[in-house]
Structure formats: C-alpha cells, structure tokens
Amino acid sequence: MELLIALMVGIMITTGTYLMLARNVLRFIFGLILISNAANLMIFVAGRLTPERPPLIPDGADFPAGVVANALPQALVLTAIVIGFGLFAFALTLVYRGYQSLGTLMSDEMRLAEPREDGQ
Amino acid sequence: MSWLLAAPLIIPFAASVLAFLFRNGPAGRWISVTGSVALLVASGLLMQAVLARGVVAGQMGNWPAPFGITLVADLLSAVMVVITGLTGLAVAIYALGDIGERLERLGYHALFQVLLAGVCGAFLTGDLFNLYVWFEVMLIASFGLLILGGRRQQLDGGIKYVTINLVSTILFLGGIGLLYGMTGTLNMADLHLAVQKIANQGLLTVIAVMFTVAFGVKAAVFPLFFWLPASYHTPSVAVSAIFAGLLTKVGVYALIRMFTLVFTGDVDYTHTILLWVACFTMVTGVLGAAAMNDVRRILSFHIVSQIGYMILGLALYTPLALAGAVFYLVHHIIVKANLFLVAGVVRRVAGSTRLNDIGGLYKTAPFLGLLFLIPAFSLAGFPPLSGFWAKYILVKASLDLGMGLAAAVALVVGLLTIYSMTKIWGGAFWKPHPKGIQPKLASLTPWEHRVLLTPIAALALLTCVIGLHPEPFVQFAERSAAQLLDPGAYVARVLGSGPDTGPYGATGLAQPEGPP
Numbered sequence: 342m343e344l345l346i347a348l349m350v351g352i353m354i355t356t357g358t359y360l361m362l363a364r365n366v367l368r369f370i371f372g373l374i375l376i377s378n379a380a381n382l383m384i385f386v387a388g389r390l391t392p393e394r395p396p397l398i399p400d401g402a403d404f405p406a407g408v409v410a411n412a413l414p415q416a417l418v419l420t421a422i423v424i425g426f427g428l429f430a431f432a433l434t435l436v437y438r439g440y441q442s443l444g445t446l447m448s449d450e451m452r453l454a455e456p457r458e459d460g461q
Numbered sequence: 462m463s464w465l466l467a468a469p470l471i472i473p474f475a476a477s478v479l480a481f482l483f484r485n486g487p488a489g490r491w492i493s494v495t496g497s498v499a500l501l502v503a504s505g506l507l508m509q510a511v512l513a514r515g516v517v518a519g520q521m522g523n524w525p526a527p528f529g530i531t532l533v534a535d536l537l538s539a540v541m542v543v544i545t546g547l548t549g550l551a552v553a554i555y556a557l558g559d560i561g562e563r564l565e566r567l568g569y570h571a572l573f574q575v576l577l578a579g580v581c582g583a584f585l586t587g588d589l590f591n592l593y594v595w596f597e598v599m600l601i602a603s604f605g606l607l608i609l610g611g612r613r614q615q616l617d618g619g620i621k622y623v624t625i626n627l628v629s630t631i632l633f634l635g636g637i638g639l640l641y642g643m644t645g646t647l648n649m650a651d652l653h654l655a656v657q658k659i660a661n662q663g664l665l666t667v668i669a670v671m672f673t674v675a676f677g678v679k680a681a682v683f684p685l686f687f688w689l690p691a692s693y694h695t696p697s698v699a700v701s702a703i704f705a706g707l708l709t710k711v712g713v714y715a716l717i718r719m720f721t722l723v724f725t726g727d728v729d730y731t732h733t734i735l736l737w738v739a740c741f742t743m744v745t746g747v748l749g750a751a752a753m754n755d756v757r758r759i760l761s762f763h764i765v766s767q768i769g770y771m772i773l774g775l776a777l778y779t780p781l782a783l784a785g786a787v788f789y790l791v792h793h794i795i796v797k798a799n800l801f802l803v804a805g806v807v808r809r810v811a812g813s814t815r816l817n818d819i820g821g822l823y824k825t826a827p828f829l830g831l832l833f834l835i836p837a838f839s840l841a842g843f844p845p846l847s848g849f850w851a852k853y854i855l856v857k858a859s860l861d862l863g864m865g866l867a868a869a870v871a872l873v874v875g876l877l878t879i880y881s882m883t884k885i886w887g888g889a890f891w892k893p894h895p896k897g898i899q900p901k902l903a904s905l906t907p908w909e910h911r912v913l914l915t916p917i918a919a920l921a922l923l924t925c926v927i928g929l930h931p932e933p934f935v936q937f938a939e940r941s942a943a944q945l946l947d948p949g950a951y952v953a954r955v956l957g958s959g960p961d962t963g964p965y966g967a968t969g970l971a972q973p974e975g976p977p
Binding site: 361366369370373376377379380381383384385386387388389414417420421424427428429431432435436438439442443448451452453454455 | 600634692694
C-alpha cells in the first residue's frame with residue numbers, strides 16, 4: 342500500500358513538474374496543484390498506513406488497544422488541503438485578473454513590472 | 462506566562478478584525494496604529510521576560526509538548542518580535558499619509574495587521590507544522606497587500622511572487638511530511654533530540670536540502686531570488702517597506718532556527734552549501750542593483766545582497782558569526798524599511814522613483830537628503846553606523862576561520878553597495894531636476910509632513926544609536942548566538958524537565974511500528 346502511494350506521488354510530481362515547465366501560467370498553476378496534492382499524500386503516507394484500524398479508545402481505557410491508525414497526519418493533511426485550497430483559489434483568480442488586464446498568459450510576455458531597458 | 466507569548470499574536474489579529482469592520486471610516490487607520498503600539502508594548506514585555514528568565518515556553522491548551530501547540534521565545538525570537546513591532550508601528554504611522562481612502566476601503570489595514578500576526582507567529586512557534594501555517598498566514602496577507610489596488614504592474618509582479626512562493630510552500634510541506642515520517646514528531650525541540658537517533662543520516666541531509674530550498678525562496682537567496690526584484694517595487698510604498706523589512710527575514714530566521722536546532726548532523730555538508738549560497742547571493746544582488754535605474758528597484762536588489770551576509774553568519778557557524786547574523790538581521794530590518802520609506806517621500810515630492818526623471822532634492826530638501834544618507838551609509842557599512850558593526854563582526858568571524866574569500870566578498874560587496882547608494886544620491890539628490898522643477902518638502906501638507914517624516918527620523922535615530930553605542934546590542938547578539946549553538950535550555954524548557962515526562966512518552970501517541 343505504501344509502495345503504491347509512493348509511486349503515485351512520484352507520478353504526480355513528474356506530471357506536475359512537466360506542466361510547470363510551460364510558459365503558460367495557467368498550466369503552471371495546474372502543475373502546482375498536482376504537486377501540492379502529491380505533498381499532501383506524502384504526509385499521509387509518512388504516518389504509515391494501517392487500514393481498518395480506527396484510532397478509537399475503548400471505554401474506560403487511556404490508550405487505544407493495539408496498533409491503530411495514526412490520526413495526526415490526517416489532521417495535518419486536512420489543514421494543508423484547506424490552506425492549499427485557499428491559496429490556489431487566490432492564485433487562479435489572480436491569473437484570471439492578470440489575463441484580463443495584461444492580455445496574456447505567457448510568462449515571457451509579462452514584462453510590465455520589469456520593462457526592458459532598451460525599450461523593446 | 463502563556464499570555465506573554467500569545468499577546469503578540471492576539472493583538473494584531475484583534476486589530477485586524479476591528480480594522481476590517483471600520484474600514485470605511487478614519488477609525489480603521491487609528492485602530493491599526495493603536496494595534497501596532499500595543500504589539501510593540503507586548504513584544505517589549507516578552508523581551509523583558511526572556512531577558513530575565515531565559516527561554517520562555519508555553520503550551521497552548523495545556524497539552525504537554527510534544528503533542529500540544531508550543532509557543533516559545535528565546536532571545537532570537539524575542540528580538541525579532543520586538544523589531545517586528547517597531548517596524549510595524551513605523552509603517553503604520555507612515556501609512557496614515559501614504560495609503561489613500563480607496564486602498565483603506567479595500568482593507569489595507571486589516572491585511573497589514575494579519576501580516577504582522579503571521580510574522581510574529583512564525584517567530585514564536587515551536588512546532589514545524591505551525592511554522593508552515595504561520596508562513597501561510599503571512600503569505601496570504603502579503604498576496605493581498607501586493608496586489609491591493611490592482612494596477613497592471615502590480616498584477617504582473619504579483620503573479621510571479623505568488624507562483625514562486627507557492628512552489629516554496631509545497632517544498633516546505635513535503636519536507637515536513639518526510640521529516641515526520643522519519644522521526645514521528647514535529648515539535649522542534651523534540652525534533653532536535655529525535656534526529657540524533659536516526660540511523661539514516663544521509664536521508665536527513667536530503668530533507669535538510671529541501672528545507673534549504675524552501676526557506677531559501679522565502680529568504681530570496683541565490684539562485685532563488687528572482688521573484689523579489691520582480692515584485693517589491695510595484696505596490697504602495699508602505700507595503701514595499703514592510704515587505705522589505707520583514708518578509709525575507711522570516712525566511713532567514715527559519716533557516717537559522719532549523720540549521721541550529723534540527724539539521725546539525727552534517728554541518729560540513731549543509732553549511733558549506735550555505736556558505737556558497739551566501740557568497741553568490743551577496744555578489745549577484747549587488748551587481749543586479751548596479752544595473753538598475755530606479756530607486757525602489759535598486760533597493761530591492763540590495764535586499765538580496767544583504768540577505769547573503771546573514772546567511773554567511775549562519776554558514777560559518779561559530780558563536781561570533783551567528784552573533785553577527787543576529788546583529789545583521791536587526792540592523793537590516795530597520796535600515797531597509799527606512800530606505801523604502803525615504804524612497805516613498807522622494808516619489809511624493811519629486812514625482813517618481815526613476816533616477817532619470819528626478820533630481821535636485823539636495824538643494825530644495827536637504828533634510829530629506831540627511832534622512833537618506835544615514836540609512837544608506839549604514840547599509841553600506843560606514844562607521845559609526847549600525848551596518849559597520851554588523852559587517853565588522855561577520856568579516857572578523859570569516860577571518861578567524863581562515864575564510865579569506867568570504868571576508869573579501871563581504872568587503873567588496875560593501876564597496877559596491879556604496880556605489881549604488883552614491884548612484885541614488887547623485888541621481889535623486891545632486892543632479893538638477895531634468896524638467897527644471899524644484900521639488901520641495903513644503904509641497905506636503907503639514908499633516909503628511911509629520912506622519913511621513915517622523916517614522917523615518919525615528920528609524921534613522923535608532924540606526925545611529927545602535928551604531929554609536931553598539932556594546933549592549935553586540936552583547937545581546939552574542940548571548941543569543943550562544944543560546945542557538947547550545948539548544949539544551951531551549952529543549953528542556955519546551956519539553957518540561959525531560960523528554961519522557963509526557964503521559965505517553967515523547968515518541969508519539971499513535972506511531973505504529975513499521976519499517977522506517
């Protein structure tokens with residue numbers, strides 16, 4: 342199970358990197374979203390996977406009985422997903438606004454803040 | 462005790478909510494100023510406690526470390542929070558004259574206070590995942606501030622700033638995941654103990670490099686700095702100033718924290734990388750600045766160059782060098798924020814920050830010239846200003862280790878910094894105005910005169926005080942460096958009397974057995 346997810350993370354990062362190499366900012370953002378989800382999976386798998394053993398503590402006990410699933414990475418991933426969602430919503434809106442007012446999605450053509458000194 | 466630690470977070474958040482509710486009237490800006498004053502007071506009290514009692518740690522919600530959320534302040538954290546309060550107040554006052562009603566209605570003051578909260582949180586947290594969260598708080602506020610107003614130039618700079626910072630965020634998150642997978646903890650004090658027990662130190666070094674890249678983007682080191690000069694000159698002056706003062710320094714702080722507390726297993730390898738990064742950062746930054754022709758863009762490149770000095774202090778990894786890095790951090794935040802504020806007044810009075818379009822300020826506004834020269838010379842390292850001592854300590858630390866090359870780079874970059882500063886002086890102050898107009902400070906209203914120049918003068922005065930009376934500041938930096946190099950007290954204070962006092966032991970509640 343760990344191996345499967347590790348491979349999946351690898352594929353997602355490869356695909357994401359490929360997309361991020363594009364000049365088109367929208368593709369770049371899509372690549373970023375893929376890698377971001379790969380990072381989330383990485384945290385998830387870092388807590389080790391223990392299927393079908395919920396971290397529940399029986400009545401009257403202080404500890405869960407036996408080996409149970411690690412709940413902490415899931416809490417971390419949840420936080421990371423929420424933060425990532427907010428950031429990407431912002432980034433997509435920004436790119437859309439940028440497209441509206443700059444008229445391009447190509448990063449090469451975005452030279453407004455850093456105009457060429459030779460006036461081209 | 463927890464209140465002391467929580468106050469620098471609660472105050473700006475509360476101020477932010479109030480400022481947002483009152484954003485349509487003049488009350489909002491005064492809430493921002495009041496909040497910043499309160500933050501400065503709170504940070505002063507925290508500093509007093511840290512000076513008196515050593516490391517101050519608190520567990521939010523009373524869950525014992527390493528399970529609970531730890532806030533912790535050692536000397537470095539405390540001084541960073543104080544300097545945040547100070548810069549925050551200076552910029553909040555400056556914003557009274559700089560930020561128009563349109564930006565206020567869009568929520569400038571609320572975002573500004575969230576930014577301060579995020580920065581303070583990053584300095585005070587004792588938990589790696591929380592550091593990530595505080596970075597995001599800071600980041601989302603900075604995104605908002607950067608593009609507030611939505612001019613085309615801002616959108617252009619904003620896209621680059623946002624995308625590269627998101628990359629760094631993901632790398633940081635990935636590093637956290639891998640580190641947790643190896644150690645089973647994310648509390649930084651606990652990590653200090655846990656990483657020493659790891660058998661596979663090689664993998665740990667790989668994670669260390671991931672963190673170097675992630676924090677390196679935030680700190681704008683070579684070769685990851687391109688977002689900074691692409692965006693820092695585009696927003697309002699008050700925003701540029703607070704960004705220039707604080708944001709990259711949070712990255713530097715995170716690097717110092719992680720590479721003195723957690724990643725100390727293979728110092729030869731990691732800190733040699735940092736040494737090269739430091740030298741290249743210094744050189745490329747200052748050369749970039751030499752090619753620029755706009756005051757704010759020159760200053761942006763100088764942020765990059767100066768970051769190199771701080772990283773140099775960390776890379777040398779001796780008590781003196783780290784003391785130099787701490788001293789440099791404090792000095793740089795004051796000076797750099799101040800220079801951006803001066804650039805703002807220059808633009809207001811002379812109409813532009815492009816050196817080709819302005820001039821003649823020396824004749825008509827000599828006081829502004831003085832206010833520029835103090836931080837400019839301090840940045841370049843003229844005695845007796847604060848920058849001289851900062852550079853002196855770092856150069857001496859390099860020579861003590863026999864690193865003549867690093868010392869030479871630091872000195873030559875200082876010289877080139879003077880070149881850039883004289884370029885601004887010649888372009889903006891000395892040469893006559895190209896259109897023949899005579900820019901005067903009197904063109905500001907008396908109100909603007911007061912709120913724009915007071916913070917600049919106060920910060921300039923502070924630079925002089927540190928420069929003329931460096932002894933207590935150097936001693937403080939040395940104590941702070943000693944604390945960083947010997948994290949025993951830090952770890953003991955965070956984890957209680959020992960790592961195994963928690964009800965479940967320190968290794969984690971539900972860390973199932975399995976192959977590492």
